[in-house]
Amino acid sequence: MRTHDDIEEEKAVGQVIDRLAARYPQLPYAHIGDVVRSELRVFDGRPIRTYVPVLVEHEARALLRRETSGHTAG
Incomplete structure (x- = not known):
């Protein structure tokens, strides 16, 4: 069962994806979501989820920056 904290974390992660998509418009939104969710899995099972x-x-952001180094937006 999802808790209030789970729902809040999902919203925050969605906002992370949106911010990174705005920062890296040359990358597909779905790819950015995959990168974020991959990083999120690192924290699976950790009891403290606040940060x-x-x-x-x-x-x-560090991974996407490395992917786009040398590329120009637009």
């Missing part, structure tokens, strides 16, 4: 979306965003 998980922030940590996930940081790691996903």
Whole structure:
């Protein structure tokens, strides 16, 4: 059963995906979502989830930055 915290985390992760999609418009939205969800799985089973979306965003941004280095937007 999903808790209030689970729902809030899902919303926060969706916002992470949206922010990264705006930052990396040259990448497909679905790919950014896959990267974020992959980073999220690193935290599966961890009891303290408060900062998980922030940590996930940081790691996903680093991966996407490496993917797009040398590419120009637009």
